[in-house]
Amino acid sequence: MAVTAAQVKALREKTGVGIMDAKKALVATDGDEAKALDFLREKGIAKAEKKSDRIAAEGLTEVAIHGNKAAIVELNSETDFVASNDTFKDLLQTVSDQIALEEPATVEDALKLKANDNETLSDAIISATQVTGEKISLRRFQVVDKTDDQVFGSYLHMGGSIASLVVLEGGDAETAKDVAMHVAAINPEYVDRTDVPADRLNHEKDVLSKEDDLAGKPDNIKEKMIDGRLNKWLAEISLNDQPFVKDGDQTVDQYVSSKNAKVVSFVRYQVGEGMEKKSDDFVDEVMGQIK
Structure with missing residues (x-):
């Protein structure tokens, strides 16, 4: 017909x-x-x-909060151009909302969730791949729950190149957002130095004990120098000990305590971290298209 x-x-x-x-x-x-x-x-x-063999290392992160549930999500594309269009952003919002509401355990479980009455999240991602012409993939997510006495704080840097999600015990939304901003900017590894695993602590101490300037010094001096350097290292990687990004005269713990709060947890995502990124020479790319 x-x-x-x-x-x-x-x-x-x-x-x-x-x-x-x-x-x-x-x-x-x-x-x-x-x-x-x-x-x-x-x-x-x-x-x-x-497109499955292509590297999708661009994209955006998002934080969706629904009551006492929140999800931090990374959705990838091949180029930042596609990540900036409305099709991709709308998809990311849908994916993040559904993950926060349904709390799937794995990416595979998340892809089976309903995006709407007619399709799953997997279907929606496939449709977006078709529309944009690029591989789009759900890379990772983490669902975070809080109690009624706790507060969520979130922060997106540059529209979602970095996202952070923080939970405070006590305090308020403004304080939690300030801490989330700090997490996005400074990238701590642990909430508190007591959270650092013993094996990592022992490894760092072993590395410090072999530094050249310790050679020939008495054992008691060595021990003091090692302890001092270990404390400095712990302060660098522990959120509570870090100088607060908005006021370097106090630590994050001091700032949060002044608001009658305590940091419970944080999650930080940066787009593409740990992934291989394709690096093309622009001239070669153009020449390849006109041959």
């Missing part, structure tokens, strides 16, 4: 695909829009599979 321009237009508005893709789907399904949507979804799956 003949496919009308109106049918093609309607399908494009629903899916965001190109004119020829919309027309091809309608022709293949005899103008049945529902079947055409399935056809495009299958095509989207094929496209996503072709």
Whole structure:
């Protein structure tokens, strides 16, 4: 049967695909829009599979808070250009909200959650992959619960290149947000020095004990020097001991205590951390396209 321009237009508005893709789907399904949507979804799956070996190390992070539940999420794309468009941002918000509300245990479980009445989060990611032409993937998330007496604080740096989520015992939302800002900026590893695992502490002490300037010094002097350096290292990696980013004259613990609060936990995500990023030479890329 003949496919009308109106049918093609309607399908494009629903899916965001190109004119020829919309027309091809309608022709293949005899103008049945529902079947055409399935056809495009299958095509989207094929496209996503072709892109599976690409490195998606750009993207955004997000924090979604719903009552006493919160989720911090990283969604990746291949380029920061795609990460900045509304399709990607809307998808990230949907993914983050559903994860916070449903508390899945794994990424695989999260992908099975409903994005809406018609599709799962996995379907929504495949659809976005089809629309943007880039591999999009849910990399990781963490769900955090709090009690009624606790407070969430969150902070997004540069629109989501870094996200942090903090839980305080006591205090207020403003204090919690200040601490979240500090976490985003300074990147502590632990809440308190007492949280540092014994094996890591022992390793660091062993490394410090072998520094060249300790050679020939009496054991009691060595021990004092090692302890001093160990304390400095612990202060650098422990949130409570760090100089507060908005007031370096007090530590984070001193600031939080002045607000009748205590840091319970924090999570910090930075887009692409620990991932291999593709580095293309722009001139080579352009030349490759015109050959």
